[in-house]
Amino acid sequence: MSKRVGKQTVKLESKPKIIATTSVVGPKEGKGPLKDYFDIILQDDLDGKESFEKAESSMMYKAIEETIKKANLNEQDINYLVAGDLLNQLSASNFAARDIDIPFIGLYGACSTMSESLSISSMIIDGGFADYAIAATSSHFSAAERQFRVPLEMGSQRTPTAQWTVTGSGAMLLAKEGNYPYTTHVTIGKIKDYGKTDTNDMGSAMAPAAVDTIKQHFQDTGRTPKYYDLIATGDLGQLGKKITQELLKEYGYDISNKYIDCGDEIFDKEKQKTNCGGSGCGCSAVVGCGYIYKNMMQGKLKRVLLVSTGALMSPTSSLQGESIPGIAHAVSIEFGGNQNE
Amino acid sequence: MSKRVGKQTVKLESKPKIIATTSVVGPKEGKGPLKDYFDIILQDDLDGKESFEKAESSMMYKAIEETIKKANLNEQDINYLVAGDLLNQLSASNFAARDIDIPFIGLYGACSTMSESLSISSMIIDGGFADYAIAATSSHFSAAERQFRVPLEMGSQRTPTAQWTVTGSGAMLLAKEGNYPYTTHVTIGKIKDYGKTDTNDMGSAMAPAAVDTIKQHFQDTGRTPKYYDLIATGDLGQLGKKITQELLKEYGYDISNKYIDCGDEIFDKEKQKTNCGGSGCGCSAVVGCGYIYKNMMQGKLKRVLLVSTGALMSPTSSLQGESIPGIAHAVSIEFGGNQNE
Numbered sequence: 001m002s003k004r005v006g007k008q009t010v011k012l013e014s015k016p017k018i019i020a021t022t023s024v025v026g027p028k029e030g031k032g033p034l035k036d037y038f039d040i041i042l043q044d045d046l047d048g049k050e051s052f053e054k055a056e057s058s059m060m061y062k063a064i065e066e067t068i069k070k071a072n073l074n075e076q077d078i079n080y081l082v083a084g085d086l087l088n089q090l091s092a093s094n095f096a097a098r099d100i101d102i103p104f105i106g107l108y109g110a111c112s113t114m115s116e117s118l119s120i121s122s123m124i125i126d127g128g129f130a131d132y133a134i135a136a137t138s139s140h141f142s143a144a145e146r147q148f149r150v151p152l153e154m155g156s157q158r159t160p161t162a163q164w165t166v167t168g169s170g171a172m173l174l175a176k177e178g179n180y181p182y183t184t185h186v187t188i189g190k191i192k193d194y195g196k197t198d199t200n201d202m203g204s205a206m207a208p209a210a211v212d213t214i215k216q217h218f219q220d221t222g223r224t225p226k227y228y229d230l231i232a233t234g235d236l237g238q239l240g241k242k243i244t245q246e247l248l249k250e251y252g253y254d255i256s257n258k259y260i261d262c263g264d265e266i267f268d269k270e271k272q273k274t275n276c277g278g279s280g281c282g283c284s285a286v287v288g289c290g291y292i293y294k295n296m297m298q299g300k301l302k303r304v305l306l307v308s309t310g311a312l313m314s315p316t317s318s319l320q321g322e323s324i325p326g327i328a329h330a331v332s333i334e335f336g337g338n339q340n341e
Numbered sequence: 342m343s344k345r346v347g348k349q350t351v352k353l354e355s356k357p358k359i360i361a362t363t364s365v366v367g368p369k370e371g372k373g374p375l376k377d378y379f380d381i382i383l384q385d386d387l388d389g390k391e392s393f394e395k396a397e398s399s400m401m402y403k404a405i406e407e408t409i410k411k412a413n414l415n416e417q418d419i420n421y422l423v424a425g426d427l428l429n430q431l432s433a434s435n436f437a438a439r440d441i442d443i444p445f446i447g448l449y450g451a452c453s454t455m456s457e458s459l460s461i462s463s464m465i466i467d468g469g470f471a472d473y474a475i476a477a478t479s480s481h482f483s484a485a486e487r488q489f490r491v492p493l494e495m496g497s498q499r500t501p502t503a504q505w506t507v508t509g510s511g512a513m514l515l516a517k518e519g520n521y522p523y524t525t526h527v528t529i530g531k532i533k534d535y536g537k538t539d540t541n542d543m544g545s546a547m548a549p550a551a552v553d554t555i556k557q558h559f560q561d562t563g564r565t566p567k568y569y570d571l572i573a574t575g576d577l578g579q580l581g582k583k584i585t586q587e588l589l590k591e592y593g594y595d596i597s598n599k600y601i602d603c604g605d606e607i608f609d610k611e612k613q614k615t616n617c618g619g620s621g622c623g624c625s626a627v628v629g630c631g632y633i634y635k636n637m638m639q640g641k642l643k644r645v646l647l648v649s650t651g652a653l654m655s656p657t658s659s660l661q662g663e664s665i666p667g668i669a670h671a672v673s674i675e676f677g678g679n680q681n682e
Binding site: 002003004008010050051053054079080084087088089090091094095097098101102103104105106107108109110116119120123124126127128129130131147188189190191193312313314315316317320322325327 | 343344345349351391392394395420421425428429430431432435436438439442443444445446447448449450451457460461464465467468469470471472488529530531532534653654655656657658661663666668
């Protein structure tokens with residue numbers, strides 16, 4: 001009864017269904033190219049709260065509650081909330097979950113958290129441990145800047161390879177039944193560290209992990225890029241995307257005509273001055289819950305590989321001279337194609 | 342094929358086996374009352390590394406590698422490493438996992454992480470997603486002090502309710518087969534926050550979560566305290582333990598004659614001057630991997646409920662006036678009793 005496929009992939013026999021999603025974004029994201037796909041756009045990034053951290057937590061709370069409402073369920077129906085975020089000690093998730101009456105599993109995978117929480121939730125449903133589980137994550141530009149870089153008040157200049165942390169939260173509700181997009185395979189990644197130390201160039205640091213996980217997913221499943229309508233990495237940005245695409249080509253996988261990076265898509269990089277693009281847990285969360293999910297529901301995308309990518313350094317580890325370890329997890333999501341293929 | 346029992350508990354039909362464990366502790370823990378149960382005792386808490394954070398990461402690496410070796414396996418045999426720690430962005434786990442060739446799932450549950458990682462690993466094995474999975478966690482007194490409280494160099498006085506973060510790491514290797522202690526049920530907890538704000542009294546903040554999870558475990562399984570030889574909470578310390586015991590009595594569950602708290606046991610509180618006792622992810626990890634596992638292997642304990650407990654605040658959330666949310670997850674571990682009961 002092993003569900004293992006190849007070295008690192010598992011097949012979800014029961015195809016857990018993503019029966020509802022919600023994306024909540026900040027004002028900047030709400031003016032970007034994907035604005036029409038988001039459910040809730042905040043008017044300002046404090047959203048009436050006393051701090052950016054509390055605003056982030058409140059965004060996640062909204063994303064979760066709205067998702068439960070969309071599915072006509074109550075908190076009591078949901079067996080697990082599987083969530084994480086970028087704030088130290090998962091503040092955003094913990095304080096959101098405090099006000100929600102659902103057993104809580106906290107995760108940290110930096111910006112890989114959306115596909116990590118979706119992977120764990122999918123396994124929990126497929127394993128028979130839950131009827132309903134919610135996967136959620138969030139990030140907030142202003143909270144991330146002061147935690148990971150410098151407070152905004154300092155007005156630091158951004159380097160050309162810098163990315164802009166997405167202010168946003170996404171939640172996906174998984175269930176055993178329903179005519180909705182479903183997860184079919186999960187490939188949990190290994191940590192890859194090629195010695196990059198520039199914390200203003202996370203895309204390059206995470207690219208090797210994305211390449212490793214995507215390559216492994218193809219090898220394990222016997223699939224090729226042809227199988228998918230869309231392959232979406234999390235937040236490699238313009239530069240990291242380019243590296244990933246080129247490295248995968250060297251391994252014999254040309255994904256160029258169906259490859260997007262959520263961070264590369266969410267902002268108008270020129271007009272919105274986001275340099276290499278968006279980043280943060282919230283990035284692949286809101287693009288996944290918004291653009292990808294809605295296009296799948298409309299039949300415009302049938303087979304998607306979502307590969308959220310995380311840079312696992314901490315400000316302390318960087319100060320202590322460590323390089324930036326990266327990780328990526330891949331989840332195959334399908335809807336409306338040939339289910340028996 | 343639902344494995345759900347009651348509201349919050351799942352039954353692990355296949356009884357995942359804990360085939361090996363390793364506990365690594367610092368010198369102070371190595372002089373405490375449980376010293377004979379630990380596998381590796383460090384001579385100094387830097388262990389030859391340049392920083393406390395790197396020493397913590399190295400402890401976890403040792404715990405994991407030693408555990409794999411004990412089971413006569415290789416890294417390549419292990420399907421998942423499920424780990425977390427107290428450091429911001431899970432530095433200890435991430436940098437340990439960077440040097441280990443195993444797909445990595447990062448968790449954050451503050452000091453509840455040992456039973457959280459054991460729960461997830463058990464579900465992953467029971468769900469057929471893995472042949473082998475490792476659950477691990479760590480904490481380090483000196484790293485935790487400067488991250489959560491004040492650097493040791495400041496020589497701050499400790500309050501009577503303060504606890505001493507355990508320097509230690511524990512790893513458990515789970516497998517489908519083998520004549521070893523096995524997990525039978527998992528009860529994932531909800532976040533409970535009764536408004537406590539004193540970060541020098543985490544035991545009181547976490548006690549309501551421990552009470553809620555233990556009570557729910559009994560209600561879901563129909564068990565009573567009589568069922569277990571030992572109920573062990575994670576790191577409530579002397580005061581939190583007292584509160585938990587008394588509150589459970591009010592709910593009709595008298596656990597007093599079989600109840601220990603790992604934090605209450607690991608130090609000689611008088612002689613070692615640890616006030617209310619030990620704390621930290623590493624606390625229930627090393628007591629679980631050391632004292633509890635070894636006593637189960639020797640047949641001295643047959644049925645144990647391990648309930649690691651976490652205080653989910655961050656220094657930032659405390660500065661922003663938030664109270665301390667608590668969480669607790671319970672895992673039932675058995676060996677040598679009547680397996681069909």
